[in-house]
Amino acid sequence: MNAKTGGIWAVVPVKPFTLAKQRLAGAFTPLFRQELAQAMLCDVLAALREARALAGFAVITADLQAGRLARDHGGHWLIEREVRGLNAAATEAAAVLAAEGCAAALVLPGDLPAVTATEIDGFIASHGPGRAVSLIPAEDRQGTNGLLVTPPAALDFAFGPGSFARHREGARALGIVPQLHEPERFPGFARDIDTPQAVRRLRGLPPSSSTGRLLASVRCS
Numbered sequence: 001m002n003a004k005t006g007g008i009w010a011v012v013p014v015k016p017f018t019l020a021k022q023r024l025a026g027a028f029t030p031l032f033r034q035e036l037a038q039a040m041l042c043d044v045l046a047a048l049r050e051a052r053a054l055a056g057f058a059v060i061t062a063d064l065q066a067g068r069l070a071r072d073h074g075g076h077w078l079i080e081r082e083v084r085g086l087n088a089a090a091t092e093a094a095a096v097l098a099a100e101g102c103a104a105a106l107v108l109p110g111d112l113p114a115v116t117a118t119e120i121d122g123f124i125a126s127h128g129p130g131r132a133v134s135l136i137p138a139e140d141r142q143g144t145n146g147l148l149v150t151p152p153a154a155l156d157f158a159f160g161p162g163s164f165a166r167h168r169e170g171a172r173a174l175g176i177v178p179q180l181h182e183p184e185r186f187p188g189f190a191r192d193i194d195t196p197q198a199v200r201r202l203r204g205l206p207p208s209s210s211t212g213r214l215l216a217s218v219r220c221s
């Protein structure tokens with residue numbers, strides 16, 4: 001990757017598709033969960049590719065298929081040599097971005113099939129100058145679905161249940177007043193897909209999206 005021009009880079013951490021979406025295991029087959037994770041990643045990558053405010057984007061993953069998808073969409077593949085959880089992956093990616101001279105990092109998960117380029121650009125436009133942290137919570141205001149930080153390695157990542165409050169307090173501990181968004185302002189960011197109910201709601205997605213196409217081709221009860 002060549003980030004010499006600085007700018008804001010997005011990074012999507014993606015765990016191996018075979019391990020994806022464990023919380024859907026009671027409702028959907030392993031094959032469907034893998035296909036869903038893949039389709040959602042394609043939709044996120046398509047939005048990142050369309051965003052105008054990004055200097056570039058990358059996927060950090062140990063998964064060959066996910067790495068290829070990143071490249072197919074014009075992004076970079078940061079190879080994750082050891083799968084040690086979301087925080088370790090995000091930290092590794094932020095260190096690479098910092099070392100490459102990127103100005104800021106946007107960390108977002110791969111399970112946001114409704115996120116749009118307009119939302120990504122709007123999130124970036126509202127980010128403050130200098131050392132700054134901006135956060136978009138999940139719909140339930142517990143998790144963190146959009147995290148924008150300048151410089152990339154300034155904040156200790158604390159993803160996991162209840163991470164929105166931890167990221168908010170982590171920024172404050174650094175003397176940064178975080179920009180906290182209402183999930184309603186960025187619905188595509190806010191709606192990550194963790195539960196069978198969330199999957200069923202996805203049936204409203206347009207058939208032009210990868211996730212919409214996948215859901216149109218299967219019967220979900």
Ligand SMILES: Nc1nc2c(ncn2[C@@H]2O[C@H](COP(=O)(O)OP(=O)(O)OP(=O)(O)O)[C@@H](O)[C@H]2O)c(=O)[nH]1
Binds near residue numbers: 084
């Ligand atoms: N690179 C990398 N990404 C991860 C890791 N763990 C989670 N992720 C990614 O982080 C984002 C949010 O992950 P989770 O909600 O924890 O996992 P998930 O597969 O979406 O769902 P569950 O298995 O039900 O928790 C997704 O894009 C995951 O693929 C990891 O160890 N390495």
Ligand SMILES: O=C(O)[C@H](O)COP(=O)(O)O
Binds near residue numbers: 142145158159160161
């Ligand atoms: O929001 C987070 O911190 C991560 O996405 C994981 O949270 P989740 O378990 O609510 O998806």
